[in-house]
Amino acid sequence: MAIAATEPTSVRSFGPGTALSCRECGQRYELTPKFACEFCFGPLEVAYDFGTVTREEIESGPNNIWRYRSLLPVPTNVAELPNMNPGLTPLVRADRLAAELGFDSLHVKDDSGNPTHSFKDRVVAIAVEAARTFGFTTLSCSSTGNLAGAVGAAAARAGFESCVFIPAGLEEAKVVMAAVYGGKVVAIDGNYDDVNRFCSELIGDPVGEGWGFVNVNLRPYYGEGSKTLAYEIAEQLGWRLPEQIVIPIASGSQLTKIDKGFQELIKLGLVEDRPYKIFGAQATGCSPVAKAWEEGHDVIQPVKPDTIAKSLAIGNPADGPYVLDIAKRTGGSVEHVGDDEVVDAIRLLARTEGVFAETAGGVTTGVLRKLVREGRIDTKAETVVLNTGDGLKTLNAVDAGVTATVKPTLAAFTAAGLA
Amino acid sequence: MAIAATEPTSVRSFGPGTALSCRECGQRYELTPKFACEFCFGPLEVAYDFGTVTREEIESGPNNIWRYRSLLPVPTNVAELPNMNPGLTPLVRADRLAAELGFDSLHVKDDSGNPTHSFKDRVVAIAVEAARTFGFTTLSCSSTGNLAGAVGAAAARAGFESCVFIPAGLEEAKVVMAAVYGGKVVAIDGNYDDVNRFCSELIGDPVGEGWGFVNVNLRPYYGEGSKTLAYEIAEQLGWRLPEQIVIPIASGSQLTKIDKGFQELIKLGLVEDRPYKIFGAQATGCSPVAKAWEEGHDVIQPVKPDTIAKSLAIGNPADGPYVLDIAKRTGGSVEHVGDDEVVDAIRLLARTEGVFAETAGGVTTGVLRKLVREGRIDTKAETVVLNTGDGLKTLNAVDAGVTATVKPTLAAFTAAGLA
Numbered sequence: 001m002a003i004a005a006t007e008p009t010s011v012r013s014f015g016p017g018t019a020l021s022c023r024e025c026g027q028r029y030e031l032t033p034k035f036a037c038e039f040c041f042g043p044l045e046v047a048y049d050f051g052t053v054t055r056e057e058i059e060s061g062p063n064n065i066w067r068y069r070s071l072l073p074v075p076t077n078v079a080e081l082p083n084m085n086p087g088l089t090p091l092v093r094a095d096r097l098a099a100e101l102g103f104d105s106l107h108v109k110d111d112s113g114n115p116t117h118s119f120k121d122r123v124v125a126i127a128v129e130a131a132r133t134f135g136f137t138t139l140s141c142s143s144t145g146n147l148a149g150a151v152g153a154a155a156a157r158a159g160f161e162s163c164v165f166i167p168a169g170l171e172e173a174k175v176v177m178a179a180v181y182g183g184k185v186v187a188i189d190g191n192y193d194d195v196n197r198f199c200s201e202l203i204g205d206p207v208g209e210g211w212g213f214v215n216v217n218l219r220p221y222y223g224e225g226s227k228t229l230a231y232e233i234a235e236q237l238g239w240r241l242p243e244q245i246v247i248p249i250a251s252g253s254q255l256t257k258i259d260k261g262f263q264e265l266i267k268l269g270l271v272e273d274r275p276y277k278i279f280g281a282q283a284t285g286c287s288p289v290a291k292a293w294e295e296g297h298d299v300i301q302p303v304k305p306d307t308i309a310k311s312l313a314i315g316n317p318a319d320g321p322y323v324l325d326i327a328k329r330t331g332g333s334v335e336h337v338g339d340d341e342v343v344d345a346i347r348l349l350a351r352t353e354g355v356f357a358e359t360a361g362g363v364t365t366g367v368l369r370k371l372v373r374e375g376r377i378d379t380k381a382e383t384v385v386l387n388t389g390d391g392l393k394t395l396n397a398v399d400a401g402v403t404a405t406v407k408p409t410l411a412a413f414t415a416a417g418l419a
Numbered sequence: 420m421a422i423a424a425t426e427p428t429s430v431r432s433f434g435p436g437t438a439l440s441c442r443e444c445g446q447r448y449e450l451t452p453k454f455a456c457e458f459c460f461g462p463l464e465v466a467y468d469f470g471t472v473t474r475e476e477i478e479s480g481p482n483n484i485w486r487y488r489s490l491l492p493v494p495t496n497v498a499e500l501p502n503m504n505p506g507l508t509p510l511v512r513a514d515r516l517a518a519e520l521g522f523d524s525l526h527v528k529d530d531s532g533n534p535t536h537s538f539k540d541r542v543v544a545i546a547v548e549a550a551r552t553f554g555f556t557t558l559s560c561s562s563t564g565n566l567a568g569a570v571g572a573a574a575a576r577a578g579f580e581s582c583v584f585i586p587a588g589l590e591e592a593k594v595v596m597a598a599v600y601g602g603k604v605v606a607i608d609g610n611y612d613d614v615n616r617f618c619s620e621l622i623g624d625p626v627g628e629g630w631g632f633v634n635v636n637l638r639p640y641y642g643e644g645s646k647t648l649a650y651e652i653a654e655q656l657g658w659r660l661p662e663q664i665v666i667p668i669a670s671g672s673q674l675t676k677i678d679k680g681f682q683e684l685i686k687l688g689l690v691e692d693r694p695y696k697i698f699g700a701q702a703t704g705c706s707p708v709a710k711a712w713e714e715g716h717d718v719i720q721p722v723k724p725d726t727i728a729k730s731l732a733i734g735n736p737a738d739g740p741y742v743l744d745i746a747k748r749t750g751g752s753v754e755h756v757g758d759d760e761v762v763d764a765i766r767l768l769a770r771t772e773g774v775f776a777e778t779a780g781g782v783t784t785g786v787l788r789k790l791v792r793e794g795r796i797d798t799k800a801e802t803v804v805l806n807t808g809d810g811l812k813t814l815n816a817v818d819a820g821v822t823a824t825v826k827p828t829l830a831a832f833t834a835a836g837l838a
Contacts (some may be wrong), residue, residue, distance in 0.1 A: 063482050063507060084773055085509065088482060090534070095501065096578060113532060115509070115773070117811070153773030159515060162838070168824050173592075173811055179819035180810060182770035186837060187824040198827040205829055268770040351601035353571030354503060354534070391599060392536070392592055392811040400598035403605040405587050408617040410624055418582070418605060419626040 013133040015077055016051070017073030020044040020220055022323075031073070033134050033217040043318070046073045046219045053268050056238055058231075062164035063088050065122060065228040066113045071264060072228070073221055074129045083128055084150075084156045086121035087228050088249035091236035091384070096352040097365075102374050105382045107242070109233055110355050116153050116177065117390035118146035118311070118358070119254065123225035124154045127214035130159065130221035136212035137184075142199040143215075144192050144250065144311045145174030146358075146389055151214055152181035156386055163211070165195045170310060173393040219414060226254040231262025232273050241265070241276045243381035246368050248388055249280045249289050249334070250312045252319030261325045279377065280323050280365035283307035283359075287336035289320045293327065300324075308339045308397050309359040311389055333376065337366035345369060346391065346398055348368050358389030358399050424507035432552045433465075436492030439639050440466040442741075450492070452553050452636040462737070463639045465492045466560070472687050474658055477650075482507045484541060484647040490683060491647070492640055493548045500784060502547055502579045503569075505540035506647050508532035510655035510803070515771040516784075520791050524801045526661070528652055529774050534810035535596060537730075537777070538673065542644035545823045546633035547573050549640035555631035557582055558602075559621075561614040562634075563669065563730045564593030565777075565808055570633055572602035584614045589729060590785035592812040612735050643797035646672040649680025652803055653690050660684070660695045662800035665787050667779045667807055668708050668753070669731045671738030678745045698796070699742050699753040700786035702778075706755035708739045717743065725817050727758045728778040730808055753793065764788060765810065765817055777808030778816050 013031075018030040026044025035044055053070050061067030065080040065087030075081065090110050098106035114121040124147070131139055141151045148164040157161035157322040162183030166175070167190060179185045188195045199216050202208040214222045234241055241262055247255045259278060265271045282290045285307030288300045300320035305313035317323075327334050337345070344361055345366035349355050357365065368385045371377035391398065406412040413419060432450075443461025454463055472489050483496040494500065509529050517525035519552030531613040533540040543566070557580040560570045567583040574581035581602030585594070586609060598604045607614045618635050621627040631643045653660055660681055666674045678697060684690045701709045704726025707719045719739035726731035736742075746753050751786055756764070761778055764785035768774050776784065785832030787804050789797035810817065825831040832838060 019464065063593045064509075082512075090483075090504065093501075096576070106500060110534075113534065115529075115532065116775070117536070117809075153769075153775070155773075156586060156770055157515070157773035166821075168821075173814060176814050176817065176819045177775060177811065179821065180775050180817055181764065182766070184822045184837065185820070186832070186835075187821040188827045189824060190827045194827040196535055198829075198832075201829055202832070207829065207833065345602070347599065350572075350599045351575055354574075354600055355575035356535070356572070356599050390536075390811070392596065392809070395592060395595050398595065398599055400595045401604070402585075402587075402594060402606040403596065403603045403765060408607045408609045408613040410617075410620055410626065413605070413617075413621070414626065416605075418603065 011075050011077050013075050014073040016070055016077050017046045018049050019047045021047040021076050032086045032304055033212065035217050035219045038091060046220055046224055050268060053324065055270060058235065065125060065225070068228055068231045069331045070230065072126060073224055074126060075133070078129055080329055081129070083125050084115045084121050084154050084157055086114040086125050091233060092353055092355060094353050097285045097349065100348070100352055101369060102379045103383055106140060106379050108349070108353060108355055108382045109229065109384055109386050110141060110389045111386065112390035116149045117393065118150065118163045119226070119229065119388040120147045120150035121137045122228050124150040124214055126225040127212065127218040127222040128154045128158050130218050131212035132158065134212065137161055138211045140164060140199070140211045141196040142192065143168070145170045145315055145393065147215065148178035148309050149174060152178050152183050155183055156181040158304045165199055167191050167195050171394055171396065172227065177393070192314055223253050223257055226257035227261035227264070229254070229386070230258040231265065234262070234265050239271050241271050241274055242384040244277045244279065244377060244383040246279045246281055246385040248312055248364050248386060249282050249317065249323055250314045251324040252289060252317045255280055256319050256322045276330060278326050278330045278333040279332040279367065279371065281337040282334070283309035283312055283342060283363050284336045284338040286313045286315060289317055289323050290334045290336040292320065293324060293334035298324065309363050310343055311358060311360045312363060335370060337363060339372055339389065341366040341370070343397055349387070354392030355387055357387040358391055359394045360389045361387030430494050430496050432494050433492040434495050435467045435469050435489055436465045437468050438466045439463040452631065454636055454638045462702045465643055469687060472689065473560045474689060477654065483594045484544060484644070487647055487650045488630045490650065491545060492643055493545060495780050497548055499744055500548070502544050502574055503534045503540050503573050505533040505544055507651060510652060511772055512772060513772050516768065519767070519771055520788060521798045522802055523799050526803045527768070527772060527774055528648065528803055528805050530805065530807045531776070531809035535568045535572045536812065537565035537569065538645070538648065538807040539690055541647050542641045543569040543573045543633055545644040546637040546641040547577050547630065548581065549637050550631035551577065551627045553631065554600065555629055556580055557630045558633060559583060559618070559630045560633045561611065561618040563732055564589045564812065565730050566634065567604060568593060569595035571597050573601050574602055575600040584618055586610050586614050589655050590813055590815065592814065596812070609701060611733050642672050642676055644681035645676035646683070648673070648805070650684065653681070653684050653782060653815070658690050660690050660693055661679040661803040663696045663698065663796060663802040665698045665700055665804045667731055667783050667805060668701050668736060668742055669733045671708060671742040675738050675741045675745060695749060696751040697749045698751040698790065699746055700751070700783045701755045702728035702731055702761060702782050703755045703757040705732045705734060707734065708736055708742050709755040711739065712743060712746065712753035728761055728782050730777060753795070754786045756782060756789055760785040760789070762816055774806060775810030776806040777810055778813045779808045780806030
């Protein structure tokens with residue numbers, strides 16, 4: 001209790017967060033490491049009492065996601081705690097890509113600028129604070145790769161042990177980045193969905209005691225980190241919602257939270273209430289949500305992923321049904337593109353905007369182009385496309401190398417036809 | 420002339436820049452793509468008339484280096500032009516590393532947060548503006564790897580052709596990142612110094628007409644980008660100079676420009692004039708400046724580089740003598756560490772702060788530790804260490820991988836001794 005006495009009494013551990021609430025039945029729970037409703041097994045999410053939040057308050061905050069701390073379930077003094085402090089990544093005005101695709105106004109939200117170069121730093125940053133509050137000593141996760149790196153780094157920064165779980169056969173860069181921070185990295189002989197099932201088993205076991213699995217028992221907190229993408233895009237557009245946005249789908253959580261973030265901004269009067277359309281993007285080799293959308297189903301049929309977009313390779317996406325709802329409600333859609341188009345779109349984005357995207361960014365850019373080609377997106381409307389990861393982590397996806405190797409003489413250079 | 424009529428008359432192409440001035444003899448020239456003094460062959464740098472610059476003006480600027488545009492040779496409307504807009508990377512409060520090394524106050528300036536994940540985006544951003552002003556159509560450079568990626572990306576964003584030159588045998592990630600943006604990447608059969616000589620030859624040849632070599636004929640502009648590291652560190656410390664700073668040395672330009680930036684801040688009254696010590700860091704396998712320092716020489720003896728820190732592998736560093744001057748003037752020093760210590764320091768920084776540095780960051784962190792070990796740095800003084808690149812680009816330097824691969828069952832996990 002000695003520690004409690006030295007803590008400022010004004011610090012609220014979850015800021016404006018007041019409870020956990022079941023997304024299905026509305027049952028409320030205290031803010032604990034609980035992730036499923038006891039009554040209906042629905043997913044829990046954080047409920048808030050925001051009070052008044054102003055643009056000025058946000059703009060005077062730090063240059064990272066903590067400028068939005070009054071909209072997040074984190075300690076009120078979060079900016080002073082050891083954390084990776086992600087966010088405020090560039091919203092790139094993509095005039096050259098816009099010209100090539102025929103858009104009047106197009107932006108790329110480039111989340112490769114985060115500390116471990118994917119959007120996962122956002123969600124982990126929130127989970128770390130919850131883990132600290134709950135007294136967990138080990139940070140863990142099931143991961144398709146990016147999350148493992150984000151957890152490893154955040155654990156190192158904040159002084160937690162870490163043990164992360166990935167499917168065997170991931171890209172080398174993702175494995176090294178997960179391991180370099182000194183925590184344990186366990187490859188599971190199976191795909192991501194096997195890893196996820198294994199982690200759920202581990203949580204119920206004494207072995208997992210004291211472990212905060214950022215995307216399982218800390219999921220209600222973790223998920224809220226994706227809202228910051230919505231806040232930043234709106235603020236960076238000059239406190240305005242985009243009219244159209246293309247978002248990748250892995251579990252579907254990010255897409256649902258961006259929608260939640262937009263809705264909060266509207267309710268708080270921070271942006272004008274104007275319609276926006278949300279488009280979900282999957283790789284054809286793992287497109288259960290796009291398939292349900294095409295066929296008009298409400299239920300997602302799990303698939304066995306087979307795509308180079310490994311960071312999106314979740315065959316049984318937990319938030320798939322909510323994604324379908326949001327695409328329908330906003331007038332968007334859920335689309336997919338094949339691996340060849342993913343690679344081509346990575347090159348397109350690199351060539352026009354100097355943004356080297358991970359395969360997931362190839363999926364969103366590829367879907368954007370497909371939507372234009374098929375006349376199913378409005379090229380006159382203000383549009384944002386997300387790049388959630390970094391091309392350096394999926395190097396093998398693009399076949400890029402030196403144009404030529406020559407001796408250091410003008411004669412050799414000219415002879416090679418390079419002049 | 421039709422274009423000129425539509426340009427705002429208030430735009431000055433080089434902002435506060437007034438002339439090029441020879442660092443050796445002081446001879447002044449107009450702001451053109453000139454890089455060596457006609458009289459003494461000394462390097463040219465930009466001279467300024469800053470007028471009054473306030474903290475408030477800077478703080479109200481964009482969240483990138485253009486907040487310092489009134490201290491840089493760039494168009495006054497630079498923030499509206501297509502550019503990678505690097506900078507304002509995190510200054511990480513490194514409490515866990517500080518505790519391990521015994522410092523009272525230690526920060527890591529982590530420049531892996533830039534768009535192509537190295538500090539090179541800063542210098543290229545300035546060079547791109549000069550290239551645009553001078554009407555160049557192709558961007559080029561001699562590069563140890565990071566610069567090639569930065570030039571490729573910036574050329575794509577700003578709509579230039581590009582052709583970059585690298586030594587053969589660079590890390591795969593650096594080659595792919597240079598090539599993915601669609602420009603030409605030419606590997607030269609030789610080391611960086613050979614590449615550099617070749618580029619100087621190319622500039623004098625008709626083949627190189629219309630080409631802006633960012634670090635050769637645009638070097639006076641390019642170099643100024645490194646000043647932004649000084650500005651950011653001071654602003655992020657609360658408008659205060661650090662008392663000690665550890666900076667890597669490749670050509671030595673970055674170190675000299677950080678010193679220049681600190682001096683400008685003092686002269687403009689933006690920070691208090693307090694003493695600071697600058698420590699230069701090299702890898703033992705390419706340590707001509709450290710060797711001259713040790714031996715008390717003013718002249719740098721070129722070496723043939725042999726180190727894993729390829730981004731610092733410049734055997735004939737142009738600004739070496741200036742580095743010696745600055746280390747002497749400020750009471751710092753120039754040190755080197757071997758490749759084993761570089762790798763160990765990369766791991767130390769990752770394990771304590773969640774920062775995955777390139778080999779160059781291992782060099783600075785390794786030198787920092789060496790200085791502590793040998794009692795030649797003040798652990799009570801406010802200290803900053805630079806990480807100028809990203810571990811994802813030098814993956815092979817660290818031997819990191821999965822702890823174990825197991826079947827997705829609790830039994831397998833426990834049997835592997837992981838529980």
